[in-house]
């Protein structure tokens with residue numbers, strides 16, 4: 001498309017008071033020969049928007065630079081069909097954070113307009129990605145337990161057909177062995193009505209159920225997944241648009257527990273799951289001789305919240321134990337029922353079940369480290385923290401250990417090392433990439449170059465971003481739900497199932513439109529590869545955090561756009577710089593950097609480039625402006641989709657241009673990560689560690705380039721951080737490339 005560029009400058013929100021608008025307009029008209037440059041005192045209002053629309057219809061304008069507020073606001077007002085639009089943020093990041101009427105403030109605004117013009121010149125109109133195959137709107141649900149069945153029903157209610165695969169011979173999962181439940185309204189224990197759910201699923205014509213079946217193979221990508229289901233030795237193929245993984249959990253192996261808890265020493269020391277299975281049969285009896293239970297102790301957190309076993313809380317054991325204790329009391333009101341706990345966790349309304357157990361006469365003992373003795377009789381010794389004395393529970397018929405939940409994805413061989421493949425070493429430079437933890441658990445059997453199952457982040461849960469994006473996994477279009485995602489009880493799992501299905505539907509519908517799913521929902525761009533210059537170095541395939549790029553036998557990348565999150569990490573990784581998006585590319589950012597005006601050394605106006613992650617750092621800078629916090633006027637900020645999309649050539653471009661310092665603002669990484677693209681920020685810091693070599697080559701000081709992690713709530717410390725970096729750059733002195 002031949003571009004017809006127009007620049008619009010808003011003078012409202014204090015912009016016109018702080019800047020010389022006529023002078024600013026000359027950056028468009030005189031410096032860049034852009035014929036249309038209009039000013040308006042309220043550009044986002046109807047009159048201002050109509051002004052732009054008139055230029056589109058009457059003057060053929062198709063490329064628009066809005067010089068006004070941040071792109072994070074007023075996006076609906078400044079949304080023009082079939083036009084390239086960029087927003088130059090002179091409100092939050094110039095006039096609201098700088099002194100009005102000052103030369104430095106004016107220079108900053110002018111640079112931002114230069115950068116905006118350079119950007120739109122390099123941008124192209126996005127075109128949606130449409131796969132050749134027709135998009136399937138069916139949903140595959142793996143797991144026929146409570147979560148899987150709820151997912152299937154919810155999807156069918158929304159009008160989507162479902163293929164439900166259950167490995168056992170019957171639907172129902174763990175819950176089908178549970179006689180009574182303690183869930184909402186939590187006033188008392190209730191009969192388990194899982195049978196009704198099974199019937200609803202079985203009789204639903206939109207749900208195709210496979211029992212005694214497994215997923216043999218899953219290939220393709222969102223919208224165009226192909227799945228092979230194996231049942232009774234034969235295979236069935238289905239095309240699906242998205243997948244809900246509701247494969248459930250298994251109890252923690254009690255043989256791994258501390259011997260102090262007595263498992264394996266007496267048949268009367270059992271787990272909560274074993275209790276559940278026996279009480280389904282009717283009376284609760286002593287395993288060794290079938291005698292009715294008169295004295296029983298429940299020991300909580302048997303392995304859970306223990307760094308040597310399961311470091312997390314298994315969420316349901318306390319409520320389950322309360323239910324079981326009430327059941328014993330109802331069978332024999334005179335029974336001595338003890339509950340030994342570290343902390344009893346009954347969040348929300350489940351507190352009512354705790355009260356109910358108290359009313360029924362269950363005795364509670366708070367103790368961190370009880371000991372089970374299995375000599376003559378069965379005894380538990382517990383140091384009661386509240387009484388401050390040792391309590392001895394003698395002549396017990398049974399001890400029930402509350403073992404926790406382990407996601408089924410945790411079982412199977414750890415193939416993390418096998419899936420690691422190093423790219424070609426460039427100039428002796430190691431390709432270091434944080435490894436994805438993947439096990440061969442045979443749940444999905446993905447034909448993904450990066451491994452056959454969902455990668456786990458911690459404790460084998462295939463979660464992706466627990467802070468911002470629950471239900472997401474590291475594989476687009478595949479949503480874990482229920483206890484495979486994290487330990488949870490019935491009501492939470494029911495809500496989780498619904499949430500995961502909503503994500504699956506969102507994925508299908510956005511994919512059908514050719515748009516990104518999340519977190520850049522609606523983005524119509526996707527990475528395009530100029531394969532004629534590819535050296536098959538594998539960096540893009542190895543570094544993509546989402547497994548979106550397969551590979552042929554010659555190591556050519558095979559991008560799968562509907563799996564892609566549009567983070568640009570591959571673009572940052574590619575040493576040949578051949579990956580680009582229609583509106584985001586290595587040359588585009590390079591042109592923006594090159595457009596920054598760099599004053600001569602004797603003007604004593606250093607320049608600092610800030611490459612800021614647009615998920616947290618850039619909004620934090622906007623918030624600093626919103627709070628009218630002032631910071632150094634030497635900075636020029638460019639937002640990046642993710643700091644992982646940073647290509648090292650930008651650092652070289654910046655320093656060779658004479659800019660004095662580069663500050664990278666990305667998200668926290670490590671266990672407490674907050675990066676929206678999981679590994680992007682970490683990859684950026686790994687890449688940056690190699691920059692010192694470049695700096696040495698340019699005979700520059702390494703202090704000129706710094707990496708900082710910030711979250712959106714750090715806005716109040718950003719001005720001080722920028723000022724301190726500016727002072728450090730001032731100390732180092734001018735970039736020797738200035739003026740070249």
Ligand code: SF4
Nearest residue numbers: 544564565567568570
């Ligand atoms: S690195 Fe990001 S942009 Fe590139 S293919 Fe993977 S998900 Fe897509």
Ligand code: SF4
Nearest residue numbers: 534535537538540574
């Ligand atoms: S596209 Fe770039 S990163 Fe990927 S293999 Fe080719 S040269 Fe390497």
